[in-house]
Amino acid sequence: MTEQIVVGYDGSPSARRAVQFAQDAALAREVGLIVAHVLEWSPYTFLSPQELEERHMRREEELKRADHAILRPLIMELESRGGGDITTVSRFGNIAEMLARIASETKASQIVIGRTGHSSLASRLFGSVAGALAQAAPVPVTIVP
Amino acid sequence: MHKTTTMAAAVALLAQPAMAQTLDDQINSIFAASTGWFVSLIFSSFPGTNFPWIVGWLVVAALVFTIYFAFIQFRAFGHAIALVKGDYSDPNDAGEVSHFQALATALSGTVGLGNIAGVAVAVGIGGPGATFWMILAGLLGMATKFTECTLGVKYRNEYPNGKVSGGPMYYLKKGFAERGVPGGGFLAVMFSIFCILGALGGGNMFQANQAHAQIAGVVGDYPGWITGVVFATIVFLVIVGGIKSIARVTEKVVPLMGVLYVGAALLIILINFDQVGAAFGMIFAGAFTGLGVAGGFVGALIQGFRRAAFSNEAGVGSAAIAHSAVRTNEPITEGFVSLLEPFIDTVVVCTMTALVITITGQLMIDPATGLFILDEAGTGIMTMGGNTGVALTSAAFASAFDGFQYVLVVAVVLFAFSTMISWSYYGLKAWTYLFGEGQTKEIVFKVIFCIFTVIGAAAGLGPVIDFSDAAIFAMAVVNIIGLYVLMPVVKRELRSYQKRLSTGEIRKFV
Numbered sequence: 001m002t003e004q005i006v007v008g009y010d011g012s013p014s015a016r017r018a019v020q021f022a023q024d025a026a027l028a029r030e031v032g033l034i035v036a037h038v039l040e041w042s043p044y045t046f047l048s049p050q051e052l053e054e055r056h057m058r059r060e061e062e063l064k065r066a067d068h069a070i071l072r073p074l075i076m077e078l079e080s081r082g083g084g085d086i087t088t089v090s091r092f093g094n095i096a097e098m099l100a101r102i103a104s105e106t107k108a109s110q111i112v113i114g115r116t117g118h119s120s121l122a123s124r125l126f127g128s129v130a131g132a133l134a135q136a137a138p139v140p141v142t143i144v145p
Numbered sequence: 146m147h148k149t150t151t152m153a154a155a156v157a158l159l160a161q162p163a164m165a166q167t168l169d170d171q172i173n174s175i176f177a178a179s180t181g182w183f184v185s186l187i188f189s190s191f192p193g194t195n196f197p198w199i200v201g202w203l204v205v206a207a208l209v210f211t212i213y214f215a216f217i218q219f220r221a222f223g224h225a226i227a228l229v230k231g232d233y234s235d236p237n238d239a240g241e242v243s244h245f246q247a248l249a250t251a252l253s254g255t256v257g258l259g260n261i262a263g264v265a266v267a268v269g270i271g272g273p274g275a276t277f278w279m280i281l282a283g284l285l286g287m288a289t290k291f292t293e294c295t296l297g298v299k300y301r302n303e304y305p306n307g308k309v310s311g312g313p314m315y316y317l318k319k320g321f322a323e324r325g326v327p328g329g330g331f332l333a334v335m336f337s338i339f340c341i342l343g344a345l346g347g348g349n350m351f352q353a354n355q356a357h358a359q360i361a362g363v364v365g366d367y368p369g370w371i372t373g374v375v376f377a378t379i380v381f382l383v384i385v386g387g388i389k390s391i392a393r394v395t396e397k398v399v400p401l402m403g404v405l406y407v408g409a410a411l412l413i414i415l416i417n418f419d420q421v422g423a424a425f426g427m428i429f430a431g432a433f434t435g436l437g438v439a440g441g442f443v444g445a446l447i448q449g450f451r452r453a454a455f456s457n458e459a460g461v462g463s464a465a466i467a468h469s470a471v472r473t474n475e476p477i478t479e480g481f482v483s484l485l486e487p488f489i490d491t492v493v494v495c496t497m498t499a500l501v502i503t504i505t506g507q508l509m510i511d512p513a514t515g516l517f518i519l520d521e522a523g524t525g526i527m528t529m530g531g532n533t534g535v536a537l538t539s540a541a542f543a544s545a546f547d548g549f550q551y552v553l554v555v556a557v558v559l560f561a562f563s564t565m566i567s568w569s570y571y572g573l574k575a576w577t578y579l580f581g582e583g584q585t586k587e588i589v590f591k592v593i594f595c596i597f598t599v600i601g602a603a604a605g606l607g608p609v610i611d612f613s614d615a616a617i618f619a620m621a622v623v624n625i626i627g628l629y630v631l632m633p634v635v636k637r638e639l640r641s642y643q644k645r646l647s648t649g650e651i652r653k654f655v
Contacts, residue, residue, distance in 0.1 A: 043231055043243030046396040049570035052242050052250055052470035057307030059240040092240030101236065 003031040006103045007112040008095065008129070010037065011070045014114030018144040022112040023078055023086075031109070032085040035074065036102050037066050041092035059092070066090045096132035104138045112142045169369050169603045176600060177608035180615070187615040196443060199618045200450045203460050206625045207285035210292050213632055214639065218287035218484050225481040232653045233478070241472030244482045251467040251483065253399050254348075254567030255490050257560035259456030261406075261553070262355045262535035264498040266610065269533050270525045271448025272438040272508065272517055273424065274431020276499040278449025283491025286459030287484040292628050295480030295635045296320060297465030298473065311469025312571075313462035313620075314340075314578045317627045326630050332623050333578070336462065339619040340575035341590075343463070347455065347613035348568020349594060350601025352561035353377075354609045355535045357602040359557040362536050363550060373602030377595040379562070384569050385591045399563045402556040403494070409552070410497035413545040417504045424503045436516050439524050451614065454621070456495055457487035461617055462624035466571050475651075477638045498538055505541045507532070569594050 007022035009015045019035060026033040039062055047055065071088045078086055091098050103111050115130060130143050188197045211218065227233065228244050267275040293313065300319045301311025314333040321329025357372035382388045414421060430436055431445055438444050458464055464486060468479050502508070509518045509527040517526045525533065532540045535557060543550040569591065576590040577583075601609055645651045 039240065041240050043234065043239065044245050046249050046253070046400060047242070047246050048396060049250055049254070049467055049470075049567055052247065052467070053308055053310070055242045055470065056309065056472065060307055062240070091237075093236065098239075 003029070004034055004106050004108040005031060005110045005112060006034045006036055006099060006106065006108040008038065008099050008114070009035050009070070009074060010095075011074075012114065014144070016074075016114070018112050018114035019074065019078070020081070021142070021144045023082065023084060025110075025112070027082050027084050032087065033078075034102065034106055034108065035071065035078075035086060035088045036099055037070055037088070037090045038095045038098040039063075039066060039090065039092045040095060042094070063090050094132075095129045096136055099129075099133060100136045100138060108139060110140050110142060111137055112144060114144050167368070172370070172600055172603040173605045173608060176604045176612070180608065180612040183619075184611040184615045187618050188611070194443075195440060195447075197447060197451075199622070200447055200454075202625065203289075203454050203618075203621055204282065204285065204450055206460055206621075206628065207282070207289045210288035210628070210632065211285050214288055214291065214636070216288075217291055217639070218284065218488075221291075221481045221484065222488075225485050227653075228478050228482050229485065233651065235654060238472055242470050244471060244473075244478065247468050247471040247479065248482050248485060249400065250567070251464045251486055252489060253396065253563045254463065254467060254571075255456065255458050255486060255564075256403055256494060257564040258352055258355045258535065258557065259452065260490065260494045260498055261538050261557060261560070263452045263456050264495045265502060265534050265537040265541075267448040267452035268499050268502050268508070268526075269528060269537055270439065271445040272431045272436050272526060273427040273499065273503045274429075274433070274436065274438070274442065274445035275449035275452070276428045276496060276503070277432030278446045279453040279495055279499065280492055282450045282453035283457055283459075283487045283495065286453065286457050286487040286491065289459040289625075289628070290457070290464060290487055291480040291484040292632055292635050293460070293462055293465040293624065294468040294483035295476050295638060296628070296631055297469040298471065298476035298479045299634070299638065301469040309470050310574060310578075312340075312466035312574055312578075313624045313627060314575060315469075316465070316631060317623070320627070320631045320634060324630065324634070329627075332627060336620060336623040336627075337575035337579045339616060339623060340462070341572050341579075342616035343461070343613075343620050344568040344572025344575070345594065345597040346609075346616040348463075348571065349565055349597050350604070350609050351613040352565050352568075353598045353601035354604065356558050356561040359535050359539065359554050362539060363554050369603040370599055371602075373599030376562070376565075376602060377598040380565055380569065380598055381591070381595045383566060384573075384594070385588060395559060395563050395566070399559050402559050405552065406556055407494060407497055409542060409546065409549060410501050413501050413542070414497070414504060416545065420504050421500070424500055427503060428499075438517055438526060439519060453487075453491050453495065455614055455617060457490040458617070459487045460621045460625050460628070462620050463568070463571050465624075466574050467567065475638075475642055477635070477642045480635065480638075501545075502537060502541045505544045507537060507541045507544070565598070 005022050005026050007019050009019050023033055067090060075086060075088065089102060099111055111133065113130060113133060133141050187199055190197050229248055231243060234243060267279060296316040297311045300316035301309050302315055303309050313336045317333040317336060318329045353373055353376050356376065357369045360372060361367060379391065383391050433442050464483055468483050471479050473479060507528050511518050520527045528537055530540055539550045539553050542553055572594060573587060573590055577587065580586045
């Protein structure tokens with residue numbers, strides 16, 4: 001496969017619309033689709049000693065849960081509406097940074113995300129994924145409303 | 146006999162006949178009587194001197210590691226910061242414990258009352274000169290910490306479910322066996338016993354004690370056991386009940402408090418900038434002459450070293466337990482990161498406290514001789530308002546910022562609490578090493594831990610601080626023997642890592 005589209009998915013309705021949009025685009029252009037699920041994670045948070053000890057175990061659990069509860073049902077749904085060449089990936093990190101990284105690692109040609117629909121105040125305070133991605137992405141970004 | 150021990154005994158004797166009926170005093174006298182022998186053993190002096198052998202033991206070890214690893218604390222300082230920033234972390238390992246998190250957790254166990262109350266005790270007895278020795282001990286201690294944390298990661302146990310357990314008991318046992326040195330198993334057991342005592346003492350009783358002193362200083366005196374029961378209940382909810390929300394709030398607020406504390410100290414130092422020169426003058430003069438403190442310059446030196454060791458725990462082995470959970474293929478990287486700990490804890494934060502106490506003129510000086518005036522017992526320096534321990538620090542901060550004593554109460558209570566949570570974990574690890582893992586066994590320890598919280602809050606500062614120091618230093622006796630035996634292992638790791646770093650095999654990810 002020479003060309004791929006990366007789409008961010010977190011289980012929300014807007015992310016589902018983004019995935020459907022990306023699937024249609026991928027099918028029409030006969031390119032691959034990478035569904036990326038990013039688990040929000042910062043290496044600079046504070047943990048108690050007990051949490052340190054269990055972190056590796058919890059990480060495995062969180063990845064497994066993401067696969068079971070979020071990615072697998074989505075894949076079934078996508079298969080039923082046309083399928084295509086679909087791969088999934090779950091990673092920990094900052095959502096925008098990680099989507100950009102996955103896109104450059106897989107040499108994708110496009111990133112598709114859904115709009116979170118935060119009020120402008122919340123976005124002003126915390127920044128939005130779409131805004132951050134627009135600044136950091138190595139390839140064109142499509143935001144699906 | 147050590148000076149504070151004599152003082153403690155005197156306090157206990159005075160207290161007994163006068164008001165033996167109060168619960169606090171009963172707890173105090175029983176506690177002092179039953180732990181005295183242990184305290185005198187650990188703090189006995191070299192024959193013919195008043196220099197406790199344990200202080201020499203720690204300083205010699207720190208010196209040995211500093212020379213053996215050719216001043217690693219200065220050579221690797223920049224690399225340590227790069228590691229904490231995550232420059233060398235593989236992004237695919239995101240979600241695992243980062244170097245920053247391991248450092249932050251270990252720091253929240255050490256930065257605490259040692260930096261606020263412990264330093265005040267040191268300066269109150271040993272004068273500003275104690276600060277000089279404290280900084281020196283902190284700088285040397287970085288090499289000790291580097292050694293023990295590298296070993297902690299290298300010889301940790303990793304279980305199939307992904308949990309990890311590490312610390313001196315594991316490297317003593319596995320490391321000694323690997324090198325064919327006998328006695329590792331025995332030392333591991335000894336370490337675990339002392340670690341449990343240290344967790345109950347310095348990691349618990351001392352914290353509860355000083356938190357009570359601080360609260361009582363603001364709201365007025367009331368029986369210590371009340372604070373003890375409140376603290377014990379909250380600790381119980383967290384460590385037995387698994388109420389994560391309390392721990393989470395603490396973990397968030399404690400770093401903020403640390404920043405606030407250092408910020409306030411810096412501000413006081415800046416306001417009194419003209420006196421900084423004089424303060425450092427007193428620190429240097431006091432370091433070598435004592436400026437009239439009890440025990441002369443040796444008194445200052447002992448206090449400085451003792452409080453530094455108690456505050457940054459280098460050589461004690463506790464940090465090796467906290468650091469061993471980090472995700473890394475290179476144990477040595479955790480050693481590098483951990484050497485920042487004594488630096489932040491002792492060289493930065495402790496020095497701030499000492500400077501604030503000195504600059505704000507809490508210690509009384511005889512204007513005629515330029516020497517410090519001793520208190521009635523002749524053991525400590527007379528202070529404004531007769532404050533000792535955390536009350537001295539509180540008075541120093543309050544003299545510059547009216548009302549800061551209230552902020553300090555919150556800081557002390559939170560620091561005490563986070564240190565207690567950390568040490569309950571260290572103690573538990575030692576406990577399960579001895580008795581095996583299991584729900585009931587773990588709960589037994591946690592309940593004992595909470596009982597000691599009450600005792601600590603009720604007993605006087607003297608016996609509590611002596612027992613706390615003694616138990617924590619006993620851990621260092623065993624741990625440092627292990628470090629001497631295993632230091633060639635660390636050197637091998639260091640050489641291999643440096644070689645791969647210079648050939649570019651180990652690269653930055655950013």
